[in-house]
Amino acid sequence: MENHPAEGPSRVSRRSFVGYVIGGATLIAAADLGLTPSAANAAPIPSVPQIPEVYDLNDFLTHCAMPTSNLIAIEVDEKGHAHFALPRMEVGQGITTAVAMLIAEELELPIDHVHVTLAPARPELLFNQLTGGSNTIVSVYTPVRVAAAIARKALLEAAAIMLGGAVTQLTSKEGVISLPDGSSVTYGEAAAKAAKPTTEKVEVELKKTSDHKVVGKPHRRIDAREAVTGKKQFAMDLDIPDALPTMVCRAPELNGTPHAINNKGDVETMPGVTHVAIIPTGVAVRAKTFGQCIDAVRALDVTWNSGTVGGLSAKDIKAELKAGQIPLAVPKIGATSVDGEFTFHFRSGSALEPNCAVADVRDGEATVWGGLKSPIDAQGRIAKALGLPQTKVTVNVVQGGGSFGRKLFSDAAVEAAHASKAFGAPVKLMWHRADEPRQGRVHPMAVSKVRATVLAGSILTFEQRHASVATDFTHGLGERLTAEAAALPTGLSNLTFSESIFLLSQELPYNFGVVTQLLNEPKPAVDRFNTSSVRNIYSPDVATASELMVDQLAKKLKQDPVTFRRNYLKSDVVKRVLDRAAELGDWGRSMPAGTAQGIAVHKEYKGATAVLVEIDCRPETVNRKVRDAVTGPRVTKAVVVADVGLVINPAGVKAQMMGGFSDGMCQALTYSNHLVDGQFLEASWDNSAYTRQWNTPFEFECEVIESHGSQPGGVGEAGVAASMAAVACAYARATGKMPTEFPINFHDPLHFEPKSFIPSVPESPTDGLSYTF
Amino acid sequence: MPTHTFQLNGESVTVDVEDDVRILWVLRDILGVTGPKYGCGINVCKACTSHINGKAFNPCSVRVSDIGADDEITTIEGLADTAPGKGLHPMQEAWLEHDVAQCGYCQPGQIMAAVALVNKVREEGRAINEADLDTIRNVCRCGTYTRIREAIKTGQDAMARGL
Numbered sequence: 036m037e038n039h040p041a042e043g044p045s046r047v048s049r050r051s052f053v054g055y056v057i058g059g060a061t062l063i064a065a066a067d068l069g070l071t072p073s074a075a076n077a078a079p080i081p082s083v084p085q086i087p088e089v090y091d092l093n094d095f096l097t098h099c100a101m102p103t104s105n106l107i108a109i110e111v112d113e114k115g116h117a118h119f120a121l122p123r124m125e126v127g128q129g130i131t132t133a134v135a136m137l138i139a140e141e142l143e144l145p146i147d148h149v150h151v152t153l154a155p156a157r158p159e160l161l162f163n164q165l166t167g168g169s170n171t172i173v174s175v176y177t178p179v180r181v182a183a184a185i186a187r188k189a190l191l192e193a194a195a196i197m198l199g200g201a202v203t204q205l206t207s208k209e210g211v212i213s214l215p216d217g218s219s220v221t222y223g224e225a226a227a228k229a230a231k232p233t234t235e236k237v238e239v240e241l242k243k244t245s246d247h248k249v250v251g252k253p254h255r256r257i258d259a260r261e262a263v264t265g266k267k268q269f270a271m272d273l274d275i276p277d278a279l280p281t282m283v284c285r286a287p288e289l290n291g292t293p294h295a296i297n298n299k300g301d302v303e304t305m306p307g308v309t310h311v312a313i314i315p316t317g318v319a320v321r322a323k324t325f326g327q328c329i330d331a332v333r334a335l336d337v338t339w340n341s342g343t344v345g346g347l348s349a350k351d352i353k354a355e356l357k358a359g360q361i362p363l364a365v366p367k368i369g370a371t372s373v374d375g376e377f378t379f380h381f382r383s384g385s386a387l388e389p390n391c392a393v394a395d396v397r398d399g400e401a402t403v404w405g406g407l408k409s410p411i412d413a414q415g416r417i418a419k420a421l422g423l424p425q426t427k428v429t430v431n432v433v434q435g436g437g438s439f440g441r442k443l444f445s446d447a448a449v450e451a452a453h454a455s456k457a458f459g460a461p462v463k464l465m466w467h468r469a470d471e472p473r474q475g476r477v478h479p480m481a482v483s484k485v486r487a488t489v490l491a492g493s494i495l496t497f498e499q500r501h502a503s504v505a506t507d508f509t510h511g512l513g514e515r516l517t518a519e520a521a522a523l524p525t526g527l528s529n530l531t532f533s534e535s536i537f538l539l540s541q542e543l544p545y546n547f548g549v550v551t552q553l554l555n556e557p558k559p560a561v562d563r564f565n566t567s568s569v570r571n572i573y574s575p576d577v578a579t580a581s582e583l584m585v586d587q588l589a590k591k592l593k594q595d596p597v598t599f600r601r602n603y604l605k606s607d608v609v610k611r612v613l614d615r616a617a618e619l620g621d622w623g624r625s626m627p628a629g630t631a632q633g634i635a636v637h638k639e640y641k642g643a644t645a646v647l648v649e650i651d652c653r654p655e656t657v658n659r660k661v662r663d664a665v666t667g668p669r670v671t672k673a674v675v676v677a678d679v680g681l682v683i684n685p686a687g688v689k690a691q692m693m694g695g696f697s698d699g700m701c702q703a704l705t706y707s708n709h710l711v712d713g714q715f716l717e718a719s720w721d722n723s724a725y726t727r728q729w730n731t732p733f734e735f736e737c738e739v740i741e742s743h744g745s746q747p748g749g750v751g752e753a754g755v756a757a758s759m760a761a762v763a764c765a766y767a768r769a770t771g772k773m774p775t776e777f778p779i780n781f782h783d784p785l786h787f788e789p790k791s792f793i794p795s796v797p798e799s800p801t802d803g804l805s806y807t808f
Numbered sequence: 809m810p811t812h813t814f815q816l817n818g819e820s821v822t823v824d825v826e827d828d829v830r831i832l833w834v835l836r837d838i839l840g841v842t843g844p845k846y847g848c849g850i851n852v853c854k855a856c857t858s859h860i861n862g863k864a865f866n867p868c869s870v871r872v873s874d875i876g877a878d879d880e881i882t883t884i885e886g887l888a889d890t891a892p893g894k895g896l897h898p899m900q901e902a903w904l905e906h907d908v909a910q911c912g913y914c915q916p917g918q919i920m921a922a923v924a925l926v927n928k929v930r931e932e933g934r935a936i937n938e939a940d941l942d943t944i945r946n947v948c949r950c951g952t953y954t955r956i957r958e959a960i961k962t963g964q965d966a967m968a969r970g971l
Contacts, residue, residue, distance in 0.1 A: 127911025262912030265843025265884035272842035324833035436913030468848040697951025731953040803869030
């Protein structure tokens with residue numbers, strides 16, 4: 036494995052770093068985005084480690100930033116306010132708040148004087164503008180603080196001249212710099228004097244963690260007020276002149292394409308409709324309102340080319356995955372083997388904000404606005420789609436209404452560009468909800484096979500073979516991995532990108548003798564199903580399978596699940612979260628028949644999570660009725676304990692854990708896409724059965740424990756895997772039957788009448804006034 | 809083209825639009841009132857929840873011709889003005905206190921549904937309970953459901969105190 040030097044070129048001692056004051060009329064302080072924390076693997080290496088123990092996906096993503104590093108800059112304006120354009124995307128995960136806290140801390144400025152916006156596509160950053168893998172804070176933690184510290188130093192130097200004192204006598208607080216005699220200047224006054232005519236290299240020392248006053252304390256999201264007043268703007272809320280609503284009529288089959296429009300003239304004369312045209316993915320319609328787009332999409336008569344999945348159903352994909360699975364190395368040996376096989380069905384990666392983007396393609400230039408986590412990749416794809424040089428495409432990044440891995444891809448932005456070009460007019464393109472589960476990106480279906488060998492009270496082997504539908508990673512990171520392959524730990528260079536991601540992220544935290552966890556994708560082409568690395572990609576499924584097996588092993592050795600885990604866990608970090616969850620959740624308390632506790636752990640993102648749940652599987656609960664809803668077993672209580680390394684914003688971490696729990700729980704119990712004859716049946720939130728209030732635990736507690744780690748870990752995805760696994764383990768204990776298909780209700784009679792495929796979107800109802808309350 | 813008049817956030821508005829256009833699109837695409845969000849268009853996700861004459865409704869599923877000149881529509885933008893005092897509505901304050909929002913996309917609808925539910929339960933002469941909270945259909949894909957439940961209880965208390 037690679038050992039990063041702790042003292043990089045921009046780093047002069049443990050807390051001293053070098054950055055720049057950029058020459059110009061205002062104060063601009065900059066640091067290299069490639070500045071990284073010290074070697075990720077300072078801890079001693081345990082025997083026979085899996086790769087993530089010494090070098091994980093976050094190290095890779097952070098490492099990727101280094102050779103292509105570039106400057107990020109904080110500007111201080113004449114009012115003394117700091118401005119920073121973050122080269123990442125905010126989708127609800129709270130990174131703008133955390134970054135504002137870091138700047139406020141180091142710059143000694145009230146947080147409401149810190150303005151964090153999202154940077155447009157910056158091609159010079161190459162691969163360093165991708166929001167994914169819960170890596171944002173890990174990778175910007177050092178450079179953002181360095182830039183802020185440089186800005187503060189420049190302000191102090193200017194103030195010293197203005198006030199006639201020495202820098203060492205000055206104190207700065209809340210945006211005001213003072214001398215002991217009480218004379219003072221504001222940051223705004225000092226900023227003008229602090230600007231430099233030419234760029235200068237500056238050395239600064241960062242604050243000690245123990246001196247932090249903002250970082251580490253709970254802080255409300257900086258956009259909370261905008262969110263609760265309706266003022267927060269998403270892509271479809273932007274007022275771009277003449278960008279009219281646009282929707283796409285899509286094929287009945289998955290990835291079917293348009294051949295011909297049979298009634299174009301009729302549809303063009305419908306009320307409100309301005310344009311109709313074929314684009315590669317369907318027929319685009321532009322109208323005065325989205326309602327009129329829906330009507331036009333429903334009226335279109337289109338001849339379609341067939342799709343990419345033929346007449347296959349979930350059972351066919353399962354058979355394909357099983358047939359292609361890498362064999363287990365250890366043979367099945369009678370009573371000493373504990374075997375399990377688990378199936379994880381497709382589920383939609385949709386956010387509540389549908390895929391959408393605004394595009395204006397005219398006169399050989401394109402401007403696009405959208406929630407894009409890989410804006411440089413989007414810029415390249417749009418340029419290619421339009422036949423324009425990349426320099427003629429401007430990509431503006433807008434805050435997203437959720438992502439969950441979905442917005443790594445720019446599907447709607449590319450469609451919007453095609454439509455705008457075809458129409459010769461700006462468009463505001465949005466997917467209909469029905470399009471999302473049916474044609475949008477999904478979490479890949481997978482079959483996970485586990486075999487453990489138990490002999491004389493010891494676990495000798497633990498093998499996991501995870502066969503998955505191919506995950507699409509072609510959003511700009513894959514190329515980087517290929518380029519970096521030589522620098523990666525032994526063995527990675529020969530693997531596909533998916534296999535590498537799997538190996539970099541999966542780590543079984545137990546001393547189970549010989550441990551192997553391998554992924555393969557029997558059909559690696561990514562153009563059959565539309566997939567993406569939906570939140571925490573492999574981990575929820577892999578952890579659910581392995582933690583269910585851990586419970587089986589405990590049972591075989593007649594040990595309590597918590598005691599067994601504690602006995603076999605390798606890592607103290609995991610043991611600490613497990614013990615605390617067991618304590619907070621009163622593990623082992625007496626529960627009525629048909630209800631049970633379940634517990635699970637997960638180690639990833641330089642931290643660990645333990646989740647304890649209580650589930651009620653009694654018939655009166657399972658069969659409770661809610662209109663058009665999937666009820667089923669109810670998780671009544673959940674306790675999440677997380678060690679996420681150094682914490683910037685505990686409130687943000689807890690929010691991510693609660694959200695991760697909602698994801699994990701429904702993936703265990705209710706949330707899926709049914710593939711039948713080459714089509715996904717789901718077309719609404721009620722169909723897909725994502726977590727709703729009637730599924731929500733009555734009690735939810737999250738504790739972020741004080742970490743022994745000195746660097747921030749990843750947070751956005753860390754809560755999903757242990758949550759899904761804990762719910763599955765609790766269900767197994769409550770019912771006495773280990774579930775092997777997920778979600779557990781997948782084979783129940785379909786709880787909805789599938790909506791039509793032609794027309795591809797449902798009509799908007801007109802009876803809304805009969806549902807008022 | 810037919811014209812339609814109704815009361816929006818305390819003001820009378822008149823729009824030129826076809827009869828069958830759903831109110832959500834009249835608000836968003838014609839009037840530029842973007843607080844109510846689209847999440848499904850079929851009255852399932854509830855992201856567009858607003859009030860009509862003080863009751864929660866989903867404008868994605870009501871034709872503009874089905875409302876009259878005296879009908880009062882309140883969107884999240886107008887909610888604060890329905891409460892006493894100059895600041896936010898107590899339910900919005902509760903949302904801030906519990907830092908409910910993550911991405912924020914569903915939250916205007918969640919808050920509008922919460923206010924209507926609290927008013928409904930209060931008219932029944934009781935306080936909100938877990939079963940009432942279970943009836944809320946608004947989707948939050950970020951999974952803020954527990955904080956929503958907590959904020960509604962806080963907001964209910966503040967509304968009862970006439971804040």
